Amino acid sequence: MSPPELLVGEGLRRVAGSRTLLDVDRIAVHEGELLAVLGPNGAGKSTLLRTLALLETPTSGSVRLGDLRGPDAERALRARSAFVFQRPHMWEGTVRWNLELGLRLRGLPREGVGAIAASLGLDPLLEADARTLSAGETQRVALGRALLLSPDVLFLDEPTANLDAEVRASIREDLDRVARSRARSILLATHDRSEAFYLADRVAVLRSGRLAQVGRPSELFENPADPFIAAVTGAELSLRGRVTGGDDQVVEVDVDGVRMIAVGRASVGTSVRIGYRPEDLLISVRPPEGSARNRIRSRIREVRSLGALVRLRLEGPPELVAVVTRASAAELGLAEGRDVWVQVKATALHAFET
Amino acid sequence: MNPFAEAWRLLTSGDLYVREVVLRSLAISGSALALATVIAVPIGVAVALGRFRLRLPVIVLLNTGLALPPVVVGLAVYLLLSRSGPLGALQLLYSPAAMVAAQVVLAGPYIAAVTLAAVDAVPSDVRLQARGLGATRLRAVALHVREARWSLVAAVAAGFGAIVSEVGAAMIVGGNILGRTRVMTTTIVLETRRGNFGVAIALGTVLLVLALAVNLTLLALAGWGRRDSPRRGSRRPITS
Numbered sequence: 001m002s003p004p005e006l007l008v009g010e011g012l013r014r015v016a017g018s019r020t021l022l023d024v025d026r027i028a029v030h031e032g033e034l035l036a037v038l039g040p041n042g043a044g045k046s047t048l049l050r051t052l053a054l055l056e057t058p059t060s061g062s063v064r065l066g067d068l069r070g071p072d073a074e075r076a077l078r079a080r081s082a083f084v085f086q087r088p089h090m091w092e093g094t095v096r097w098n099l100e101l102g103l104r105l106r107g108l109p110r111e112g113v114g115a116i117a118a119s120l121g122l123d124p125l126l127e128a129d130a131r132t133l134s135a136g137e138t139q140r141v142a143l144g145r146a147l148l149l150s151p152d153v154l155f156l157d158e159p160t161a162n163l164d165a166e167v168r169a170s171i172r173e174d175l176d177r178v179a180r181s182r183a184r185s186i187l188l189a190t191h192d193r194s195e196a197f198y199l200a201d202r203v204a205v206l207r208s209g210r211l212a213q214v215g216r217p218s219e220l221f222e223n224p225a226d227p228f229i230a231a232v233t234g235a236e237l238s239l240r241g242r243v244t245g246g247d248d249q250v251v252e253v254d255v256d257g258v259r260m261i262a263v264g265r266a267s268v269g270t271s272v273r274i275g276y277r278p279e280d281l282l283i284s285v286r287p288p289e290g291s292a293r294n295r296i297r298s299r300i301r302e303v304r305s306l307g308a309l310v311r312l313r314l315e316g317p318p319e320l321v322a323v324v325t326r327a328s329a330a331e332l333g334l335a336e337g338r339d340v341w342v343q344v345k346a347t348a349l350h351a352f353e354t
Numbered sequence: 355m356n357p358f359a360e361a362w363r364l365l366t367s368g369d370l371y372v373r374e375v376v377l378r379s380l381a382i383s384g385s386a387l388a389l390a391t392v393i394a395v396p397i398g399v400a401v402a403l404g405r406f407r408l409r410l411p412v413i414v415l416l417n418t419g420l421a422l423p424p425v426v427v428g429l430a431v432y433l434l435l436s437r438s439g440p441l442g443a444l445q446l447l448y449s450p451a452a453m454v455a456a457q458v459v460l461a462g463p464y465i466a467a468v469t470l471a472a473v474d475a476v477p478s479d480v481r482l483q484a485r486g487l488g489a490t491r492l493r494a495v496a497l498h499v500r501e502a503r504w505s506l507v508a509a510v511a512a513g514f515g516a517i518v519s520e521v522g523a524a525m526i527v528g529g530n531i532l533g534r535t536r537v538m539t540t541t542i543v544l545e546t547r548r549g550n551f552g553v554a555i556a557l558g559t560v561l562l563v564l565a566l567a568v569n570l571t572l573l574a575l576a577g578w579g580r581r582d583s584p585r586r587g588s589r590r591p592i593t594s
Contacts, residue, residue: 055485083486089477092501102487145487155486 036200088142230275256317264351360552386457398469419463428523472505
């Protein structure tokens with residue numbers, strides 16, 4: 001049984017002129033969960049968060065916090081939630097002053113500043129001018145002043161979007177370690193799927209202001225509702241073919257003369273796109289012995305290093321992209337022109353009608 | 355006696371006439387400044403943060419007010435307060451109150467226009483960010499204005515510099531009456547005509563010192579107001 005709903009938005013619409021920025025039938029944040037709102041730039045993530053926080057008024061629809069609605073919900077949200085913006089504003093003053101700001105605004109005792117500063121690595125900076133901080137430190141101060149309020153709902157609007165990779169990873173750790181311990185529920189907007197899948201209990205994918213799919217990360221990964229979700233969750237969608245057979249759960253698809261078995265429902269003769277994750281492809285240099293239903297002979301056209309991983313582009317038909325670890329690539333002697341076998345389970349391929 | 359030596363004597367001996375004129379100038383301009391600040395700052399903030407239909411015309415009006423000629427303001431206030439004017443019944447003409455009114459009209463648009471520009475320059479989502487931390491709408495506005503406060507103080511200081519040194523309006527509506535409406539600028543005009551250069555130089559020196567003080571204040575505030583400069587609190591320590 002899932003925990004009770006803490007924050008619920010129903011029939012939320014935001015319209016600006018002739019443009020609909022947001023059109024969400026229902027979204028709920030449960031007690032104790034971190035719900036990530038994932039979507040590309042311009043999908044309406046910030047608008048959704050600001051509307052749910054009642055920092056912006058919806059054109060129509062309502063927000064409920066627990067049993068409270070309307071002005072009561074707005075008052076409660078101001079008193080019991082905190083919002084961290086993508087580009088947090090540091091008011092003129094010291095880091096300590098900025099950390100205490102939320103407490104001061106709510107008339108709460110200025111306690112716990114030292115502890116939160118220590119947990120976020122800000123203690124040496126407490127008396128520093130807040131406007132001399134780096135982007136990462138600024139984001140930590142913003143997170144700290146929100147967490148000092150021990151909010152029922154913590155809204156995080158792309159808190160790592162403007163940070164370099166190293167700082168982003170470190171802030172992500174802070175979110176997982178510190179934020180979860182001090183906030184009852186968290187709503188995180190991000191366009192970074194790895195961040196969403198790493199941190200979230202559930203992920204809501206937003207497309208053009210509408211919710212495309214909501215579910216646990218594994219559900220979205222394993223059963224993307226459509227090609228957009230598949231792409232958002234990191235799938236390659238380059239394979240196109242025609243359905244030649246199948247049953248209720250899987251389809252047989254002819255992709256450039258190669259027969260492939262994929263999860264999906266489509267009638268014979270329809271055109272489909274097949275989504276797959278490059279990391280789900282198993283590469284071997286000898287004929288495979290596994291149980292995978294798709295086995296394809298191929299040749300490596302291009303090898304590109306991604307740091308710890310290696311990306312392989314394989315000649316068709318069908319043209320595929322695979323990702324293996326650097327160690328595996330070295331062990332198998334994977335190089336351009338090398339003949340290989342590709343194995344992929346039917347459940348790792350998702351067919352979508354086009 | 356050499357007029358400069360005379361001026362020095364007047365300033366160092368605390369001459370009653372000079373002292374009285376200086377104190378009256380400061381009292382009238384100080385009162386006008388306080389009144390103009392109380393009226394103009396909220397107007398500037400409201401125009402900067404508000405979104406209403408006549409906003410643009412109001413901004414144009416305020417900016418035009420920056421270049422109001424003091425004699426024209428003096429004339430307008432004179433016409434208002436003269437015996438046959440709409441406010442003639444108040445019998446304020448040739449009184450310090452009339453001079454305060456004229457100086458409020460001069461300083462008000464200036465303070466409002468600079469307030470507007472300063473508040474407008476603060477990032478627009480500052481209020482939203484304050485609300486996100488639990489601020490009421492009013493506290494959020496206060497936190498927004500706080501970010502522009504050095505510019506506001508600079509505007510008020512510059513407004514003071516402008517009204518304490520103007521002569522046209524003070525002469526027209528005050529009448530330069532001894533012991534009542536005679537201020538530094540009108541006294542300088544009068545005593546220069548009379549050939550009492552010592553008094554004129556002494557008062558001119560006080561005005562120059564005031565202008566210098568205002569400028570130094572502005573300079574200091576401009577330095578303080580720079581976003582990237584450390585102010586209260588130390589600059590961040592060097593960390594690895």
